[in-house]
Amino acid sequence: MAETPLQAQTAQNSFDIPRSLNVVEDMLQEAKRLGASSAEAGVNIEAGLSVNVRLGEIDTLEHNRDKGLGITVYFGQRKGSASTSDFSPRAIRETVKAACDIARYTEEDEAAGLADAELMASEIPDLDLYHPWGITAEEAIELARACEASGREVDERISNSEGAAVSSHDGLRVYGNSHGFLGHYLSSRHSLSCTLIGQSGEGMQRDHWYTLSRYPSELESPETVGKKAAERTLARLGARRLDTCQVPVIFEAEVARGLLAHLLRAINGGNLYRKASFLLDHLGKQIFPDWIRIDERPHLKGGLGSAPFDNEGVATRERDIVTEGVLRGYVLDSYAARRLHMQTTGNAGGVHNLFIKHNDVDFGELCRQMGQGLVVTEVMGQGVNIVTGDYSRGASGFWVENGEIQYPVEEITLASTLQEMFKGIEAIANDEDTRGNIRTGSWLIRQMTVAGEG
Amino acid sequence: MSSQPLDIARELLLAPSGLDESHLQTVLDQLMGHRIDNADLYFQLSRHESWMLEDGIVKEGHHGIEQGAGVRAISGEKTGFAYSDEIILPALTEAADAARAIAQSGSRTSVRAWQQQAGHRLYLPLDPIHSLSTEQKIDLLRRLDGEARRQDPRIKQVIVSLAGVHEVVLVAASDGTFAADVRPLVRMNVTVIAEQGDRREQASAGGGGRVDYSYFEQQQRGLGYAREAARQALVNLEAVPAPAGTMPVVLGPGWPGVLLHEAVGHGLEGDFNRKGSSAFTGRIGEQVASPLCTVVDDGTMPERRGSLNIDDEGTPTQQTVLIENGILKGYMQDKLNASLMGVASTGNGRRESYAHMPMPRMTNTYMMAGEHDPQEIIASVEKGLYAVNFGGGQVDITSGKFVFSACEAYLIENGKVTRPVKGATLIGNGPDVLTRVSMVGNDLALDTGVGVCGKEGQSVPVGVGQPTLKIDSLTVGGTL
Secondary structure, three states: OOOOOOOOOOOOOOOHHHHHHHHHHHHHHHEEEEOOOOEEEEEEEEEEEEEEEEEOEEEEEEEEEEEEEEEEEEEEEEEEEEOOOOOOOHHHHHHHHHHHHHHHOOOOOOOOOOOOHHEEEOOOOOOOOOOOOOOOHHHHHHHHHHHHHHHHHHOOOEEEEEEEEEEEEEEEEEEEOOEEEEEEEEEEEEEEEEEEEEEEEEEEEEEEEEEEOOHHHHOOOOOHHHHHHHHHHHOOOOOOOOOOOOEEEEOOOHHHHHHHHHHHOEHHHHHHHOOOOOOOOOOOOOOOOOOOOOEEOOOOOOOOOOOOOOOEEEEEEOOOEOOOOOOOOOEOHHHHHOOOOOOOOOOOOOOOOEEEEEOOOOHHHHHHHOOOOEEEEEOOOOOOOOOOEEEEEEEEEEEEEEEEEEEEEEEEEEEEHHHHHHEEEEOOOOOOOOOOOOOOOOOOEEEEEEEEEE | OOOOOHHHHHHHHHHHOOOOHHHHHHHHHHOOOOOEEEEEEEEEEEEEEEEEEEEOOOEEEEEEEEEEEEEEEEEOOOEEEEEEEEOOOOHHHHHHHHHHHHHHOOOOOOOOOOOOOOOOOOOOOOOHHHHHOOHHHHHHHHHHHHHHOOOOOOOOEEEEEEEEEEEEEEEOOOOOOEEEEEEEEEEEEEEEEEHHHHHHHEEEEEEEEOOOOHHHHHHHHHHHHHHHHHHHHHHHHHEEEOOOEEEEEEEOOOOHHHHHHHHHHHHHEHHHHHHOOOOOOOOOOOEEEOOOOOOOEEOOOOOOOOOOEEOOOOOOOOOEEEEOOOEEEOOOOOHHHOOOOOOOOOOEEOOOOOOOOOOOOEEEEEEEOOEEOOOHHHOOOOOOEEEEEEEEEEEOOOOOOEEEEEEEEEEEEOOOOEEEOOEEEEEHHHHHHHHEEEEEEOOOOOOOOOOEEEEEEEEEEEEEEOEEEEEEEEEEOOOO
């Protein structure tokens, strides 16, 4: 955002770091006093504000301040956990006791326990995650108002609005365990979004755009966000259905991210040790075309998924997950790793910045490469079965002929299997969507079944 | 302890920090002094536990407590909201200061004298967490595990979970509302994985309600979930690819009512209609379904997961007719949207917790029974789909397009249910899908108590239900 008036006097969120560290240490000590052989504890605090402006007026103004603490105790191989939002000494004692009481009843699980001591992050790199905005409610309202106004003035067919929203949140995360590990880091997250409604004839359509970053200065301008929301909404007006057919499909970057999220679930340790994944026993096997590379970069400066250590204190590290189309690694925490007789990959709590290599083509070239087919801009519903790989979801988007977008389409479904879809990737565009933990461009997939009329 | 919800709420929410009604009055007075039309305070204490069995052993247990107070100030269409996880007077005052910051204008009003509101008595103000000993809970988990494994040697993996919530809420509002509710909620779930050769299928079944844990022992409900999960997984081992295209679809009774929740329910929530963003906006009195269809939202069903004695704004819940004989009759309202639209709240103002703002939400949404024998409905279809169980759904309330994903479905060929087919997503248009309902069964059933509805990031427990239904044409998202 180029010219944002910033007056930092009000909303700078202050976090009492020493107290939060003490709370974690107190919990670990209390667990030890009650006889736990090991324990781990965490504190999360988040503070910020969210505003929504609709049709030029304040719709909602929310002040958020959330905190929570959680503890897991181990008595040998038996485990119990508890959580509370109350940081008083009495609540802390009661919470630790509740976790210990539970561990009296759970059973010996040989895979249970902390991650190994030697895997703990020995230093906490500064990943440049904390850039408080200090925006006041009044300033946030003005930004949202400007954003919505820019969108509404694009075209008279923009008939209504769900509003523009500004949200700014800062957070503190503390984690410690009885190996002696105690780490913390601060982070911030800011966003600006706009959702507009368009009308043509009988039909209404809505669409949105948003910008998201840890740095206020890297947000797109309110005008850009409003205009993109308007353009996306207008593009959907007059949507038609398609006849049932089998065609090539482009997943726009924002929805291609979802396909990588499905991959992550399929290679997640929890699903693997339960044999609840279509990628069971696929380590070292070809699952993508041979030019596909997927890697994880946890230490990316300012990355939305960056973290110096995972939810077990394990040092995060860069690694390849897929090279030459071959699955090289799973996504494991220490429990799943023990169940699989492997080593944790530092992914307790999830992955940290996933990248997939693109071919050096832009979105337009991807459409021309497809020739005739479907561009998907939105998918709906659950219809993804990670156990079998079966994929069937609602969709809307655009019909493409001669490499050019012809008209919007809606009320269709897309079906295939994730196995076929992954193997059928023909190209990935360079229009990388950076607004998240998973970064990808748009995907062109060889063929899927589209169900529509007839 | 008294069994009156208001006495329980005073004792658990206010007494520990020395608060009484006069303090709440002071905070509301302070809010209203700043040209606010309406304001409310919402206090909540929620204790929850969960237990999980996997690989035949009780592996995990969790205990949690959340408490806090939300403060809301309304000025015209504007809402200011703040909350605190400490229920103490200074925190309430601070939250009130933050919430009232939205008021630039608005007439000066005052706090009305409180009238203690009696809600329904749809469930007992009990604490389910203490309704069984820990040993009994563990025994229950083990018996369900054994029951699922006993069904068939192809059942290889079983996960059983048990969860209970004891929630106490108190609402004090400037419109005179002063009401409390004690809300038990329990839930069990069984997930199994069946293996045959190199094929694997997963299935889940479960249920619960606003009762204590003895519910799962009664009528062998818990064991029933184990059998049902195993049955479904075994059926799916035989499933063939689903068809693709538009065809007649027969939906089974109960949980397939997720159709109504998505196709019409969300679109009939007051906020979307006040703002004009719903495909149903301005259509009251119009034909939106076949004359066979009457759809209601009913928060007053005893012990149901979606039921509430009072909603989260202190309004007693009610049965609201949404569609009657095919004609659109009404919307579901909370106080804010009702007052802006000049109608009364329907008791649908709900929130996930004290840290979330209330909005119009569904409770138990279902279609009334019709006259047809379910067998007759199936026999009327030459070629189509019979879908009896679903994962979940989603709707775009503006375009009206909705989806719901079948996880147990069969082909109907020449009036007979034949082969099971793989899960497929069904897609339709909310405002016209019910106009194609040509037969309604006499077998109305509600779901077993598993529904969670998400809206704008807030989750609340809900119920759905319907009799067997025939929809003459609906798009099925298979691969063949």
